[in-house]
Amino acid sequence: MWLTNTVTDRYGQKHRLPAKRFIIALLGCSSWFLASALQAELAYVSNEKDNTLSVIDIDKLEVVETIDVGQRPRGITFDRNFEKLFICASDDDTIQILDVDTHSVVTNLPSGEDPEQFSLHPNNRHLYVSNEDDAVVTVVDTHSREVLAQIDVGIEPEGMAVSPDGKWAINTSETTNMLHWINTETFELEHNTLVDQRPRHVEFSQDGSVLWASSEIGGTVTVMDVASKAVVKTLRFKLPGVHRDRVQPVGVKLTDDGKYAFIALGPANHIAVVDATSYEILDYLLVGRRVWHMEFARDQELLLSSNGVSGDVSVIDVEKLKVIKSIKVGRYPWGIAVRP
Amino acid sequence: MVGERGEIYAVPLLFKRVVATLLTLIGIVPFVALAESQRINLNMLYLEQIEQRPAVLSNILPEAEDSGLRGAELAVADNNTAGRFLNQNYQLETLIEKSPQRLLERARVWVAEGNGVIVANLPEKTLLALLSQPLIQTKGLVFNVGSESDELRRSQCRSRMLHTLPSRAMRADALIQYLVAKRWHQWLLIKGQQPGDALFADALQRAAQRFGGKIIGTKTWSFDTDLRRTAQKELPLFTQTKPYHVTLVADEAGDVGEYVLYNTWHPRPVAGTQGLIPVGWHRVVEQWGAAQLQNRFTELAGRWMNHKDYAAWIAVRAAGEAVTQTASTDAALLYRQMLSENFELAGFKGRKLSFRNWNGQLRQPMPVVHPRALVSQSPQEGFLHPVTDLDTLGIDPAETNCQFQTL
Numbered sequence: 001m002w003l004t005n006t007v008t009d010r011y012g013q014k015h016r017l018p019a020k021r022f023i024i025a026l027l028g029c030s031s032w033f034l035a036s037a038l039q040a041e042l043a044y045v046s047n048e049k050d051n052t053l054s055v056i057d058i059d060k061l062e063v064v065e066t067i068d069v070g071q072r073p074r075g076i077t078f079d080r081n082f083e084k085l086f087i088c089a090s091d092d093d094t095i096q097i098l099d100v101d102t103h104s105v106v107t108n109l110p111s112g113e114d115p116e117q118f119s120l121h122p123n124n125r126h127l128y129v130s131n132e133d134d135a136v137v138t139v140v141d142t143h144s145r146e147v148l149a150q151i152d153v154g155i156e157p158e159g160m161a162v163s164p165d166g167k168w169a170i171n172t173s174e175t176t177n178m179l180h181w182i183n184t185e186t187f188e189l190e191h192n193t194l195v196d197q198r199p200r201h202v203e204f205s206q207d208g209s210v211l212w213a214s215s216e217i218g219g220t221v222t223v224m225d226v227a228s229k230a231v232v233k234t235l236r237f238k239l240p241g242v243h244r245d246r247v248q249p250v251g252v253k254l255t256d257d258g259k260y261a262f263i264a265l266g267p268a269n270h271i272a273v274v275d276a277t278s279y280e281i282l283d284y285l286l287v288g289r290r291v292w293h294m295e296f297a298r299d300q301e302l303l304l305s306s307n308g309v310s311g312d313v314s315v316i317d318v319e320k321l322k323v324i325k326s327i328k329v330g331r332y333p334w335g336i337a338v339r340p
Numbered sequence: 341m342v343g344e345r346g347e348i349y350a351v352p353l354l355f356k357r358v359v360a361t362l363l364t365l366i367g368i369v370p371f372v373a374l375a376e377s378q379r380i381n382l383n384m385l386y387l388e389q390i391e392q393r394p395a396v397l398s399n400i401l402p403e404a405e406d407s408g409l410r411g412a413e414l415a416v417a418d419n420n421t422a423g424r425f426l427n428q429n430y431q432l433e434t435l436i437e438k439s440p441q442r443l444l445e446r447a448r449v450w451v452a453e454g455n456g457v458i459v460a461n462l463p464e465k466t467l468l469a470l471l472s473q474p475l476i477q478t479k480g481l482v483f484n485v486g487s488e489s490d491e492l493r494r495s496q497c498r499s500r501m502l503h504t505l506p507s508r509a510m511r512a513d514a515l516i517q518y519l520v521a522k523r524w525h526q527w528l529l530i531k532g533q534q535p536g537d538a539l540f541a542d543a544l545q546r547a548a549q550r551f552g553g554k555i556i557g558t559k560t561w562s563f564d565t566d567l568r569r570t571a572q573k574e575l576p577l578f579t580q581t582k583p584y585h586v587t588l589v590a591d592e593a594g595d596v597g598e599y600v601l602y603n604t605w606h607p608r609p610v611a612g613t614q615g616l617i618p619v620g621w622h623r624v625v626e627q628w629g630a631a632q633l634q635n636r637f638t639e640l641a642g643r644w645m646n647h648k649d650y651a652a653w654i655a656v657r658a659a660g661e662a663v664t665q666t667a668s669t670d671a672a673l674l675y676r677q678m679l680s681e682n683f684e685l686a687g688f689k690g691r692k693l694s695f696r697n698w699n700g701q702l703r704q705p706m707p708v709v710h711p712r713a714l715v716s717q718s719p720q721e722g723f724l725h726p727v728t729d730l731d732t733l734g735i736d737p738a739e740t741n742c743q744f745q746t747l
């Protein structure tokens with residue numbers, strides 16, 4: 001491990017380090033984190049109504065750059081080597097690839113119409129894309145730039161997650177109110193789970209045994225056991241002073257230590273903190289208006305949330321469960337991706 | 341060139357869409373999962389009465405002739421997409437007709453044949469005749485997507501009828517709340533001469549009383565000049581009064597209202613049936629995922645989705661949700677389910693929608709719009725109600741004297 005230029009990620013996949021990082025790693029020590037510490041950690045935020053990405057320096061917690069991208073950027077995610085950033089440019093009906101070193105859009109991938117969210121398979125190749133206007137999930141090979149499959153799902157496919165073992169791709173359909181279980185070997189639908197109204201987002205636990213799915217209009221989060229596909233728990237939220245209709249769960253994030261689940265509650269302007277083992281709701285953190293998606297930073301010490309209506313990003317100290325800062329970004333921030 | 345849009349890739353996608361739409365429209369949907377459950381077929385009947393529209397001065401932008409119908413068609417396609425996974429199939433039969441007798445007869449035969457759900461784009465009188473048939477009262481389930489009548493929600497309620505179209509009272513309340521929230525609370529009211537104009541004027545009056553505003557004067561338009569030539573001369577004189585904040589217009593057919601804007605004596609905004617309008621749905625609604633619904637509708641119908649299309653769409657979607665929740669197509673069961681407390685429906689309005697169990701009206705937020713943008717959405721903050729602030733819009737239980745059965 002010491003003298004190779006590969007690292008092993010949490011999926012057990014080996015990746016070659018970029019030459020610069022490899023040299024730094026050799027000079028410094030084996031730690032990947034120390035190597036990247038010389039390069040500032042950056043958070044990329046997609047601004048749906050500005051057609052830009054805001055880049056936040058995690059050390060300074062301020063916007064250091066704004067990058068022009070395609071129309072209506074929503075879902076964004078990195079490849080496993082953090083060399084490429086995939087961007088759903090929904091109104092351009094394409095997925096753009098941003099070169100992370102140069103911050104320029106280098107190419108477009110075929111994506112099907114109106115791509116909204118996606119998830120990269122642990123093989124670092126297959127991208128599962130929700131095509132919101134078309135009621136299909138498109139699987140794109142990011143290397144050969146081919147469409148491998150299109151799978152019919154319910155109306156307005158949105159949330160997308162691939163299980164850590166790579167076996168399942170789960171898609172939520174907002175108007176059909178279902179979780180669709182796609183077998184990633186055959187690209188076929190194997191199972192459908194009815195959940196509450198307007199499911200928006202799905203998230204696997206780190207070991208892949210548990211699946212969390214938020215229902216925006218139903219106001220609930222469904223927790224499922226992946227092996228049995230059975231519902232383990234349906235979470236409901238109650239905030240003092242907020243009408244229950246305004247509690248609309250969207251984004252879900254789970255800490256790797258299995259301690260917390262964070263649920264973004266949309267127009268309730270709060271993030272719920274849930275004990276991920278007992279499912280007890282521990283706290284509600286006040287953030288910006290209409291909070292949608294979240295991402296961890298600084299090795300899960302920080303949690304960032306995109307607040308669409310107020311156009312900012314809230315920064316949460318995960319250990320203290322306190323909101324420590326809000327950072328103004330573009331109009332209608334949607335997704336967040338962090339490069340350590 | 342692999343997959344550059346517009347080249348190789350776009351063609352199969354378009355083809356796929358056309359096939360999918362065709363399949364859905366003729367009701368043959370691929371059978372995918374949940375094979376263990378019983379197949380459910382729900383047939384619905386769409387009835388529309390063609391009415392003579394009153395002649396109007398401003399006839400530049402007429403309402404689409406297939407208003408309502410295309411919304412119902414879209415919802416059938418939406419229901420069938422979900423139905424593929426749930427082993428459900430939905431179909432819509434259509435009768436568009438001038439004669440109320442033939443419409444009523446078709447409804448009777450439809451229900452006698454063992455069906456139940458009727459999507460009714462009918463005027464008040466025909467609706468009441470429909471609901472007075474004993475067979476409909478016991479075996480039918482009628483969605484009113486055509487009449488805004490307040491009396492159907494206040495004194496003439498009928499069991500087995502649900503209203504997805506907002507009433508005049510809901511529209512007036514939505515607008516007046518917004519104006520009061522802006523502290524623009526003194527109004528000049530101009531009304532036309534059609535029967536509906538007086539009813540909307542009454543609804544505005546009621547809302548003014550409820551939310552604390554004042555109509556400082558009411559004028560009925562009775563001139564018979566062609567305002568396209570003379571609005572600039574006629575209207576300043578017509579609107580010459582003491583000062584007020586907003587000119588309210590009650591002119592449902594669009595006879596004079598379009599000419600009030602920018603022609604009033606005082607420089608005041610215009611609201612009501614023209615200018616700033618409260619409405620169940622409009623092209624400018626795009627938040628809360630509505631952009632997707634608008635796109636789907638435009639693709640199907642080749643035009644924008646209007647309030648009647650939305651009412652028909654949400655009616656058929658509500659039926660679909662009730663079928664999914666009850667695993668039944670029995671009209672009585674569906675009706676009870678939709679009126680129960682745990683029934684909730686997503687409708688792209690930012691809140692869950694449900695039916696009022698005192699008159700069958702769908703509770704819903706109301707967009708307040710001008711032709712090119714959403715201005716606000718009522719209920720406004722601070723207008724409270726013991727149950728839900730959505731019930732600040734429309735007829736409250738205390739105002740009704742209905743014998744409305746929820747079973």
